[in-house]
Amino acid sequence: MKKTLTFCFINLLTVSLSFSQVVINEIMYNPYYETTPGDPNTYDTDDDGEFIELFNAGQSDVDISGWKFVDGIDYTFPASTTIGAGKYLVLARSKARFKADHGTDADLEWGPGTGNGALANGGEMIKLQDASGAVQDEVDYDDGGDWGASSSGSPPTASGPSADGLGPSLELKDFAADNALAASWGIVTGKRGTPGAVNGNFSGTAWTSTGGGGTGGGGTTVGPVRTHPAGTWTGDTSPMLNSFNAASADTNYWQYFEWGVAGSSATNDSLPGHYEVNQGAGIDTGYVNVSYSTDVKNEGTGSMKLDVAVHGTEGWGGYAKIQHMHPDTAKGFYDWSKYDTVSFQYYMPEAASADGVLELRFNVLEYSNVANPTYTPSTDDGGVTLGEYYYSFTAPRLGAAMSGWATVDIPLTEDPNNWDNKNGFNRTGWAGISGNETFDTDRIKGFAFEFSGNASDRSVATATVYLDNMTLKGRKTTPFVYFNGKASPADMGSPxxxxxxxxxxxxxxxxxxxxxxxxxxxxxMGGDGWGVTGAGWNINPHHDMSYEWMKDSVQFMYKTAKYSGNNIRLQYEAGSGKLVKEVDITADDKWHTVKVALKDFVYGDNTTSGFDTTQVKVFQFIAQGSGYQGETMLITDAWTGTPSFDFVSPAVAENVDAIPGSYTNAVVWDDVVGEFGETYSVY
Structure with missing residues (x-):
């Protein structure tokens, strides 16, 4: 089976995440009171009964002086405010009300009355920032759905457990969980929460001064230490490639075609310009004139206006296009490999001059197999300036006036049968080079908006088309390979x-x-028989695993006939932090597969914070216990995600036979099931 894997080291965007050990752990957002205890008809609410509880899930004290809540409430923590390791801090709206409700004192108050705000009964974002303004934790809670049943009536009732004015608070089930997810929270009915204590619904591993899981070899702290920010990846899942709000400051953003037309000579229009037409186009019958409009737009402040004319003088029709190329001719690429779709929007408010003639195409130039890039064509260059040229075809062809904007989503895949852009691109072979015949989306050199004529209708067609909102969509997880069964990739270096x-x-x-x-x-395995020992890789360039960390797993296969240690430890290092996961070993001289979710790694090796998933620099295996000196273990197929490889030869084709004919002969065989793209030598 033909399979491919793209190793990509060029990041379209960089996301820096803050990893906080301080957790928003409990929220009382809509208290319930009976002014006459036991009489629900005396129901009342008092926002002064609200509180937010923080928990320090780390192994060291945290000074939160100058930290502040900037969403939900407005409050700055005073100087000399510290949360001890494994301790709680309760911030109440009113210390007096809190004391009356719970019989204990709150640590701080954000202010009775209305001065600093009250938590919304219908749900809202609560955001905690440190003194530098970096977000340390945030929870966007709700009063219904997966957050619990919403209430109604007076006195209020609800169809199920509810923190919406029935008494209970929202309590985090596990401080090591992702508290941006509703599933991580719960409600303990019949109580007013558990401020300043372990939550009533806590289902994780209890905090201890050693991290909750004891100490591994080499003094490694293991256990449920919070190792990820609240919420999942905070990057842009639909990064803008061009908003088309206004003309680029780069006057050559749209390539300047000084030769005027495609090919080495012109029969009519040889005028240079920021568009290209095919030979045979007249001055008035082939062009794309670019301007920008603030009146017609779908997003942002404007759109790009294209006044288009396409000739029909060629046997196949004709075209006119604008094209953008990466400004770094020699070394620059656009990396779209982390996304599965490229998208734009178009609008034609008035009918084209001829119905069904113009076809809008979005084409991509891919330069993975261009050794000495140049953007200027020459005679007999074989189309190298277009690289591997991938077409897409927007259906239907332009004709009647459009009533609104149309969105074009093109999968970043290639197939020779794709004649509709909703299925992807097609390297037709009409232009460009064959290259490696693989659509390497991390090696995009440029793109073009082309308007193509119709071979069956030679009319000269004109139209005014607006383009807007060119983006990437569908953020993908990237596999990171350590050893693929043959070798390690170049970024892993020497172990x-x-x-x-x-x-x-x-x-x-x-x-x-x-x-x-x-x-x-x-x-x-080395060591002296007692101390830990390990082996792995220094990763260069560092891996940006910020998107993958909450979604993917790391896996490997191992085989050993003897292992005298307790277990082995997988360890990642990034920034100033180290994350670890212990794995039990079966020594039976058979292959075993280990698969661990990345989000389940915890702080260890004497670190409790500082792990930066955008800069993962080390991955290694560490033996723990004693007595393993000189023992061996085979390891293979080590990676994250689901990469694909094909270096195992296919099975031999069977039932090969020849069928003689008068002038030609036929050779036939049974195809190998599960394989495609094979090459056979027939003798």
Whole structure:
């Protein structure tokens, strides 16, 4: 089976995340009172009974002086405010009301009355920032749906457990969970919450001064330490490529075609300009004139207006196009590989001059196999300036006036049968080079908006079309490969080893993988018989795993006949933090698969904060326990996500036969099930 994997080191955008050990742990947003206890008819509400509880889930005290709530309420923590490791801090709206409700004192108050706000009974965002303005935690709670049943009436009632004016608070089930998710919260009926204490619905591993899970080899702290920010990845899942609000400051954003037309010579229009037409186009019959409009737009402050004319003088029709190329001719690329779709919107408020003639195409120039890039064509260059040229075809062809904007979503895939852009791109072979015949979306050199004529209608067609909101969509997870069964990618470099006494080693053994055609890494454990030892890789360039960390898993296969240690530890290092996960080992000389969710890694190796998923720089295996010096373990197929490879030879084709004919002969065989793209030599 033909499979591909793209290793991408160019990031379209960089996301810096803050990893806080301070957690928004409990929220009382709509208190309930009976002015006469036991008589629901004396129901009343008092916003002064609201409170927010913070919990320090880390292993060190946190000074929150100058931290502030900027959404939900307006409050800045005073100087010398510290939350001890494993401790709670309760911020009440009114200390007096809190004391009356719970019989204990709140730590701080944000102010009775209305001066600093009250929490919305219908739900809202609560956002906590540190003194520098970085978001440390945020929860966008609601009063219904997965957050609990909403209430109504007076006195209020609800169809199920509710924190909406019936007495209970919202309580986080596990301080190590993602508290941006409704599923991480719960409601304990019949109580007014548990401020300043373990939540009544807590279902995680209890906090301890060692991290809740004891201490692994080498003093490694393991346990439920909060290792991710509230919420999932905060980057842009639909980054804007061009808003078309106004003309670019770069006057050559739309390529300047000094030769006027495609090809080495012109029969009519040879005037240069920021558009290209095919040979045979007249001065008035082939053009794309670009301007910008603030009156006609779908988003932002404007759109790009294209006044278009396409000739029909060629046997196949004709075209006119504008084209953008990366400003760095020699080394620059656009990396779209982290997304599955490119999108734009168009609008034609008045009918085209001819119905069904003009076809709007969005085309992509891919330069993965262009050795010495140039944007200026020359005679007999084989179309190299277009690279691998991928077409897309917008249906239907332009004709009647449009009543509104149309959105074009084009999957970033290629297939020679794609003649409708909703299915992806098509490298037709009409233009450009064949290259490696793979659509490498991390090597985009440029793109074009082309208007193509109709071979069956030679009319010269004109139209005015507006374009807006060109974006990428569908953020994908990127697989990161450490060893694929043959070798490690270049970004992993040479493996390292260490240990007290002798150092561990990690070497490739040919044919030692899960089949005779694949390889494995042989980890020979060092150490002095008692101290920890390990081996792994320094990653360069560092891996940006910010999007993948909450979604993907790391996996590997191992085989060992003997292991005397307690277990092994997987360890990632990034920034100033280290995240670890212990794995039990079965020593039976058989292959075993280990798969661990990245979000389940916890702080260890004497760190409790500072892990930056945008800068992952080390991945390694560490032996824990004792007595394993000199023992070996085979490791293969180590990666995150679901990469695909195809370096195992397909099975031999069977039932090969020849059918003789008068002038030609036919060779036939049974195709190999599950394989495609094979090449056979027939003799």
């Amino acid at each position: 390292f080893g260490w240990g007290a006494g002798s150092a561990s080693t990690l070497e490739v053994v040919q044919g030692a993988g899960t089949s005779s055609e694949t390889n494995a890494l042989k980890w020979t």
